[in-house]
Amino acid sequence: MKIHRNSSLKKFNTFNVDELAQLIIEIDNISDLPNILSNKKDEILVLGGGSNILFTKPYNGLIINLKNKGKKIIQEDENTVLVEVSAGENWHEFVLWAIKNNFGGLENLSLIPGNLGAAPIQNIGAYGVELKDIFYSCKGLMLDTLSEFEFKKTECKFDYRTSIFKSTLKNKTVITSVKLILTKSKHNFNIDYKDLNINLQDTELSVKKISDEVIKIRTSKLPNPKFFGNCGSFFKNPIVNSDTYKSLLDKFPNIPAHKIDEDNYKISAAWLIDQSGFKNKKDKNVGVYENQPLVIINNGKATGKELLNFALNIKETIYNNFEIELEEEVIIM
Ligand SMILES: Cc1cc2nc3c(=O)[nH]c(=O)nc-3n(C[C@H](O)[C@H](O)[C@H](O)COP(=O)(O)OP(=O)(O)OC[C@H]3O[C@@H](n4cnc5c(N)ncnc54)[C@H](O)[C@@H]3O)c2cc1C
Missing domain, CATH: 3.90.78.10 (UDP-N-acetylenolpyruvoylglucosamine reductase, C-terminal domain)
Structure with missing residues (x-):
């Protein structure tokens, strides 16, 4: 656990905005969460990689920055694996792990910044695929009662760049892990998106090939937050x-x-x-x-x-x- 008091948020958000935070607690062991949450009366913000948030003023509550790590295959059959991944894992590193194992479902979502725990919040999506297409459930704690939950896909009410966590449960939960169903064989490749289709239509597809192409397109189109602070698309398509x-x-x-x-x-x-x-x-x-x-x-x-x-x-x-x-x-x- 790491505690930062009256510290700059600059390295905690990809817009690289330099606002002050009263208290940031980096947590790598989620068993510390109930104790920390039950002792706090202030407003609480759960922060992942800070790649979808714009701080416009100092934050005077408690910021919980989840750093818990780990992933395991918890169920497997001939064609699929069910993987549980900790909220503090970096999204793209997890995608690369899946690609290395030839697990399908994540390839179109390569190179999206941020952490696993935030992926359900806005049902991340890119190149014709959304998190909901591979999502099984997510576990976490309610911030007010500290009761544990595991929400299945239908309960999360996923839609275009939104979910229950951006509506009725906005700022009310901390997601600690996410379960995803990935394919081991008979992959459902999706190259409907124009740029992907042009470059891949006459080739033999693989999860690695699609991921590499997505990375190539994204690198040419999107700014690297290290050089230009940004949060990707600022607005949704209406x-x-x-x-x-x-x-x-x-x-x-x-x-x-x-x-x-x-x-x-x-x-x-x-x-x-x-x-x-x-x-x-x-x-x-x-x-x-x-x-x-x-x-x-x-x-x-x-x-x-x-x-x-x-x-x-x-x-x-x-x-x-x-x-x-x-x-x-x-x-x-
Ligand atoms: C260059 C660039 C490209 C991008 N491209 C895409 C794209 O193609 N598709 C897309 O969908 N998004 C994209 N994004 C946006 C962003 O990467 C995603 O929304 C990502 O899921 C945010 O993850 P994060 O960990 O950074 O979340 P944060 O920015 O830290 O948090 C976002 C929201 O989720 C909440 N939250 C975070 N973690 C938790 C948790 N564990 N429990 C409960 N609430 C939590 C926060 O309170 C906040 O409301 C892009 C961003 C950048 C900078």
């Missing part, structure tokens, strides 16, 4: 009903959209941002990333407030131009 989509299409014939069901379309937030004049836009310490307009970057010295104001300006402009309200994917604190 979902509109078919009537709204039709009237948008009348006004903007090139608007990119993806039909998700009979009534709903997902619109490209990157396109809306680009069309609203934010391509390569910079404002002092803050900017839009040149290769991906959905990513807002800290050029080094930005405060959380500056980053937030820049994002709010984008949001307002999009609303004025398209009457579409963008929703933040990043958690604002």
Whole structure:
């Protein structure tokens, strides 16, 4: 266990924002959790790798930073393995372990920053695959009663970049481990996503090949937080009903959209941002990333407030131009 008092949050968030935290406790043994939680009256924030959170002011409560490690196969049959992974494990390192063992299901989710414990919070997703596609359950503690839980997939209410942990149970739980079902054979490869399809369609697929391709594409499109502080996509792609989509299409014939069901379309937030004049836009310490307009970057010295104001300006402009309200994917604190 490591305790930091009145310490900078800079190395605890990938936006590299330098806000103060009253108390951060790094925990590697989850058996310490009940004791720590039962002695605290303050507000509590559970933090993983800090890659989906924007601190806009000092945090005056207790920050629990889970560092618990470990993964084990707890069940296995001819075609699948059920793996339980500790919340403090790094997501991408776990993906690489799975790829090395030729376990399928995670390859499209390669190189997403952050830890296992946060993956269910927003049902992480990339290149046509979401956590829910391989999720079995997650274990943890309720922060108020300290009672233990194990939520199965349906109880987590996963949807596009959200779950019960971002709605009714927001800031009410600490997830300590996650169980995932991976394939050993008969893998369900998904290369529907355009960039993946172009490069892989005529090749013999493998989990390693898809993972390598995803890593290549992501490295070329997304900024490394070590050099440009960021949290990946700042906004979700907005979902509109078919009537709204039709009237948008009348006004903007090139608007990119993806039909998700009979009534709903997902619109490209990157396109809306680009069309609203934010391509390569910079404002002092803050900017839009040149290769991906959905990513807002800290050029080094930005405060959380500056980053937030820049994002709010984008949001307002999009609303004025398209009457579409963008929703933040990043958690604002
Ligand atoms: C360059 C870049 C690319 C990205 N690409 C993607 C992408 O392709 N797809 C995608 O979905 N996301 C992406 N993200 C966002 C981010 O990586 C994910 O949301 C990730 O799951 C966040 O993990 P974390 O450990 O950093 O969570 P944090 O940022 O530490 O926390 C995020 C939220 O989860 C809560 N939380 C964290 N751990 C726990 C826990 N153990 N128990 C309870 N609550 C917890 C926190 O309180 C907070 O509300 C990207 C981010 C970056 C910087």
